[in-house]
Amino acid sequence: MSIFLAAMALMVGCSRHVESMGSVSVIPCPAKVELAQGVFTLAPSTVVALHFEDAGLPAAVALINRVLEPIFGRALAIVGSDEAPMENVINIFRSAEIADEGYTLDITPSAIDIAAADAHGVFYALQTLRQMLPVEALKGRVGSVDIPAAKIEDAPHFQYRGLLLDVGRYFFDVDEVKSMIDIAAMHKMNYFHWHLTEDQGWRIEIKKYPRLTEVGSRRDDSMEIGVHYARGAKLKGEPYGPFFYTQEQIREVVRYAEERFVTIIPEIDLPGHMVAALASYPHLGCVGEGYKVRVSWGISEDVMCVGKESTFEFIEDVLTEVLDLFPSEYIHIGGDECPRVAWTKCPHCQARMKAEGLTSEAQLQTYCNHRVEAFLQKHGRKMIGWDEILEGGVSPTTTVMSWTGVEGGIAAAKAGNPVVMTPRNYFYINRPQSRHLEKEPPFGQPKNKAPRYLTLDSIYKYNPYDRLTADEQRNIKGVEACLWTEQIDTYDYLEYLTLPRLSAVSEVAWSLNHRDWNRYISDLEHLRKLYDYHGYNYATSYWRDNE
Ligand code: ACM
Ligand code: ZN
Numbered sequence: 001m002s003i004f005l006a007a008m009a010l011m012v013g014c015s016r017h018v019e020s021m022g023s024v025s026v027i028p029c030p031a032k033v034e035l036a037q038g039v040f041t042l043a044p045s046t047v048v049a050l051h052f053e054d055a056g057l058p059a060a061v062a063l064i065n066r067v068l069e070p071i072f073g074r075a076l077a078i079v080g081s082d083e084a085p086m087e088n089v090i091n092i093f094r095s096a097e098i099a100d101e102g103y104t105l106d107i108t109p110s111a112i113d114i115a116a117a118d119a120h121g122v123f124y125a126l127q128t129l130r131q132m133l134p135v136e137a138l139k140g141r142v143g144s145v146d147i148p149a150a151k152i153e154d155a156p157h158f159q160y161r162g163l164l165l166d167v168g169r170y171f172f173d174v175d176e177v178k179s180m181i182d183i184a185a186m187h188k189m190n191y192f193h194w195h196l197t198e199d200q201g202w203r204i205e206i207k208k209y210p211r212l213t214e215v216g217s218r219r220d221d222s223m224e225i226g227v228h229y230a231r232g233a234k235l236k237g238e239p240y241g242p243f244f245y246t247q248e249q250i251r252e253v254v255r256y257a258e259e260r261f262v263t264i265i266p267e268i269d270l271p272g273h274m275v276a277a278l279a280s281y282p283h284l285g286c287v288g289e290g291y292k293v294r295v296s297w298g299i300s301e302d303v304m305c306v307g308k309e310s311t312f313e314f315i316e317d318v319l320t321e322v323l324d325l326f327p328s329e330y331i332h333i334g335g336d337e338c339p340r341v342a343w344t345k346c347p348h349c350q351a352r353m354k355a356e357g358l359t360s361e362a363q364l365q366t367y368c369n370h371r372v373e374a375f376l377q378k379h380g381r382k383m384i385g386w387d388e389i390l391e392g393g394v395s396p397t398t399t400v401m402s403w404t405g406v407e408g409g410i411a412a413a414k415a416g417n418p419v420v421m422t423p424r425n426y427f428y429i430n431r432p433q434s435r436h437l438e439k440e441p442p443f444g445q446p447k448n449k450a451p452r453y454l455t456l457d458s459i460y461k462y463n464p465y466d467r468l469t470a471d472e473q474r475n476i477k478g479v480e481a482c483l484w485t486e487q488i489d490t491y492d493y494l495e496y497l498t499l500p501r502l503s504a505v506s507e508v509a510w511s512l513n514h515r516d517w518n519r520y521i522s523d524l525e526h527l528r529k530l531y532d533y534h535g536y537n538y539a540t541s542y543w544r545d546n547e
Contacts, residue, residue, distance in 0.1 A: 025526035026131045028188055028510035029519065030154035038109040038148035041088075042133075044072040049084030052094035056119030059259040059345045061092065063332040067133070070140055087111065092122055101190070102155025105129065107110040107147055116357025121155075123261045124188055128152060135529035154308060158464075159258055160420050161509035162191035162265075165494075168198020168276075168483040169297070171243035176491045178256050183498060183536065185260035187506035192257055193332060193480060195267045196245075199275035199294035203244045204224045204266070204325075208317050209281065216276035217244040221295040243303065249466045250325050265384065266326045268318060269334025271304035271368055272309075279303055284311055288347035297486045301339045306368040307348025316375055329382055330399065331373050336386035338365060366392030373398060384420070387412070401480065403428075410467055413475040422480040426462040430484045434543035460517060481505040491536050498523055499538030 003046060021293055024033050048064060065075040076090075084091060087110045095115040097105065103116040103125035106155035114125040129147070137145040140390060163184045172180070196204045202216030244254070257264050257348065278284050278291035282323070286305040294300055306312050309477030322331065326402055343349035349364060358364050365390070373383040373395060384399040387408025394400065399418040402409025409419045431454040432440045440453075459481075463497050465473045481502055488494050503524060531538050 010399075010481075019166050024132060024152070025147065026128050027520065027523050027527050028327055028506040029514060029516075029523070031154045031511070031514065032151075032153040034151040036108065038149045038150060040109055040112055040149060041089070041144050041146055041174055042068070042109050042112075043144035044074050044076070045369055046076050046078070046088050046090060047083075047085055048076050048078045048090045048092065049081060050078065050092050051081045051084070052092070054094070054119045054121060054158060054435050056261070057092070057122065060123035060126065060261070061120040062259065063123060064128070066088070069128050071138060071140075071145070073141055089409045090114065092116075094118070099155040100159070102153075103128075105150070105152040107132075107150050107152075109149060112147070120190075120261050121440040123185075123502070124154070125152075126389055127186060127188060127231040127396065128154065130186075131527065131530065135526065135533060138530075138533045150523040156188065156190075156510045157512040158478035158509050160191060160474070160480070161189045161506065162193050162420065162422075162478065162480030162502070163189050163498075163505075164267075164422070164480055164482040164484075165194040165197065166483060167203050168195060168201045168273075168484045170489045171201065171203060171241070171493065172485075172491060173424035174245065174253060176252055176494070180494070180498070181253075181257050181260055182504065183495070185528075186261055187225050187502050188510050189502070189506060190262055191265055191330075191478075191480070192262050193265045193482075195484075197268050197276065197400075199300050200297075201241060201243065201293065202276040203278065204250065204268075204311070204322070205244055205246045206318050207247070208321065209314070211280035212277060212318075213242065213244040215280040217292060219276075219293040219295050243297040244335045247321070247325060248479070254326060263328050263330075264326055265328050265332050267332035267334055268315075268322060269332075269336070270315060270372070271306055272299070272336065272338030273334055274304050275302050276302050276515055277314075278304070281314065281461070284306070284314055286349060299337045299339060300464050301341050303338050303340075303342055305346055306343070306364055307346055307352040308352070312371060315372060319375060323376075323381065323494060329380075330384050331376055331381050332384045333369070333376075334386060335369060335389040336403065338388065340365065360392065362392035364392070365389070366394070369398070370395060390392065399477065403482070406466065409464075409476070410472075413472045416475060418477050419475050420478050420480050421464040421476060422482055423462075424482075425452075426454070427461055427481045428484065429497055429504065429505070430460075430486075430488060432499075433497070433501065433539045434541065434547070436541075436543070439541065440539070454501070455545045455547075456504050456539075457517065457542075457544040459501055460507065460515065460520065462508055464508065471499055477512050479505065479509050495537040496539060499536055500542070501539075503527060 084258050090112040093115040101120050103121040105125045106113040116122045132147050132533045133145055202212045206212050220239055254264050275294045279293045282289045282291055284304050343361045353364055369389050376383050387400055387402045400412035401420045401422050403422045403424055406423045409421050413419045431452050435453050464476050464479055
């Protein structure tokens with residue numbers, strides 16, 4: 001082979017196997033991988049040397065020992081720059097030239113050098129390194145593990161890489177939420193969108209309004225439809241709840257996520273999807289009485305009354321506690337699926353429209369959104385809402401999450417709003433993984449509905465930039481996978497639906513311009529072993545849309 005060809009053979013994407021030099025199978029695929037000669041032998045005697053200071057660095061580096069301590073039976077020593085050895089060392093450097101969240105990883109037989117702009121990039125370098133460990137080694141105690149020599153340069157395509165979990169329909173406890181955050185971080189996802197309030201349950205303790213959790217976190221009946229009957233988890237007629245997170249638990253989860261470089265975005269869905277709050281405080285509704293925490297799925301016409309000033313007091317009080325709990329710059333206010341029929345009959349709402357010169361109920365919802373956004377901005381935060389908030393006109397500063405399709409996102413991007421793409425036909429990973437329902441758990445789908453499914457490859461192929469000019473593309477901040485839980489009442493099933501599809505989402509989010517289905521499927525075989533090691537539940541059939 002000529003020198004030129006030999007060099008070409010070394011310059012490869014991930015997962016190219018080069019005999020005697022090992023391979024690199026990492027998902028999401030790094031931007032650039034060059035395999036080199038030899039291996040670095042990682043052993044209990046390997047030292048981690050920190051060559052800069054950053055408040056987040058201890059959390060980033062903690063990942064190494066979470067992974068290695070169970071294998072080696074002891075943690076690697078972590079030292080400062082002065083004590084860094086010449087060999088058998090993982091050096092961690094700062095480099096101002098590296099993009100946000102990006103890193104370089106230079107693995108040679110004598111050292112592993114990591115460079116990043118800050119701790120966030122260091123964390124991702126270590127996530128990459130974790131996937132480069134031979135998974136067989138993870139199975140038991142070993143004296144050392146070899147990592148193939150390689151040079152990796154990497155940075156995310158999108159700055160927003162999200163995963164939504166709905167805990168309103170079914171509740172998932174603190175440990176389960178932490179596990180989902182671990183899974184997100186492993187795939188280099190950086191936002192966890194916590195959908196905390198629903199018609200069917202209010203899940204966040206609000207000190208000023210105790211009835212939200214005393215009344216709103218419990219419903220009288222399990223649902224009339226749902227796979228849980230097929231799976232025997234709940235019986236119809238049994239109450240569900242009370243289930244909610246205390247503020248102390250929320251702080252714990254926020255801290256846990258921060259240590260994994262995941263920002264939690266809380267969602268308080270308003271003015272629709274609020275029946276649990278109306279049941280707790282009936283004055284918040286237009287009718288003012290007779291509300292019960294909803295015991296069926298679907299959309300309720302009982303929404304908040306945005307004519308009454310007391311509703312805005314409530315929203316601001318709740319958000320004040322929410323802002324205190326969640327440092328996230330972004331706060332999600334929902335805005336989806338809000339029927340406006342009650343407003344047409346409500347004297348308070350009609351009076352508000354008249355006083356404000358509003359000519360449609362859609363504009364009344366916009367009025368509500370603007371007030372909430374002004375409140376958030378006053379407190380230094382940014383508002384996100386679902387794409388229905390476009391209907392009555394939206395302020396240019398609002399970030400739009402496009403779920404009903406791609407159209408909302410496209411319209412918002414053209415109008416100059418920041419956009420996160422979450423189109424249900426590509427990113428609602430609560431849907432079954434294939435059309436072959438007989439082969440997909442839970443083997444019993446909801447009655448009365450032709451189940452929609454979402455295959456791994458249709459996620460993988462999706463391009464959030466479709467139909468946008470280069471200028472408009474700049475408004476696409478990223479993508480988010482959603483786990484709506486109407487049909488998901490056990491953690492095992494939640495994990496099953498998440499994996500491996502989150503890995504496909506992660507390649508859209510991180511590796512958009514160098515996706516390659518065959519390479520990805522081959523790398524997934526390796527990632528699966530890591531899922532096995534962690535005991536994660538995942539689908540083993542990788543369906544393509546035409547199968
Ligand atoms: C949604 O699925 N209603 C955002
Ligand atoms: Zn009203």
